[in-house]
Structures are given as C-alpha cells and as structure tokens.
Amino acid sequence: MIDLLSDGLQSIPKGQFEAAKAIGLHPIHTMTFIIMPQALRAVIPDIVGQSISMFKDTSLVAIVGLMDILGIAQTVKSNPEFLGSIMETYLFIAFCYWIIAYSISYASRRLEKTLGVGER
DSSP states (O other), X not given: OHHHHHHHHHTSOHHHHHHHHHTTOOHHHIIIIXXXXXXXXXXXXXXXXXXXXXXHHOOOOOSSTXXXXXXXXXXXXXXXXXXXXXXXXXXXXXXXXXXXXXXXXXXXXXXXXXXXXXXX
C-alpha cells in the first residue's frame, strides 16, 4: 500500500509544489492540504482493488472464533444430515464472498464520486 501512495505522490505535477511554495505555504501544509489529497484521489481505485484481492485471496473469516469458512463447509459436508447439499454449501460461501467484495466496491465507487475522481 505504501508503494501505491508513493506512485500517487509521483503522479503529482511539480507545478503543484512550486505553486504552494510561491504562495508561501509551509512544507507540512503543502503536503497536508495540496499534495496528499491529490495523491489519495489518484490511488483510491488501486487501493480498493488491492483490498478486494487480499480479501478474496484469504479464505479466513472470523465468524465465531477463528474458524475458516471453508472448514465449516467441510464439516457440513461430512454431516450425514446434509448429504447431497455440497453444492449449496459452496454456493452460499461464494455468495458471502461476492456480497462482501461488492460492498467494498460499491463503497469505493461512492467515495470516488464524492471526491470527483475522473472528473475535470
């Protein structure tokens, strides 16, 4: 994530630094009020994409305790009362992952729209 922010900082034109210096802003104020907001706007899509990828790549979900959701599915699959319902178990897990990933993506789109990313 630090690499993404570094890329965002590198995407800011040198003229922004020069303009802040020309109006007499302190370097801390320059970073806080001019550079960082622009850098964050530039990297929000990448940060959200990386967060979703990290979520999807890890199958650990802390529901109750520290049980793995696929481990719970294996337990359900081995229970004689649920024989034949293996596909439903995996579909439910896939649906849970989709809901969480979609929620994160939706929140990102709202944040980008609020900040005006991609608009001039």
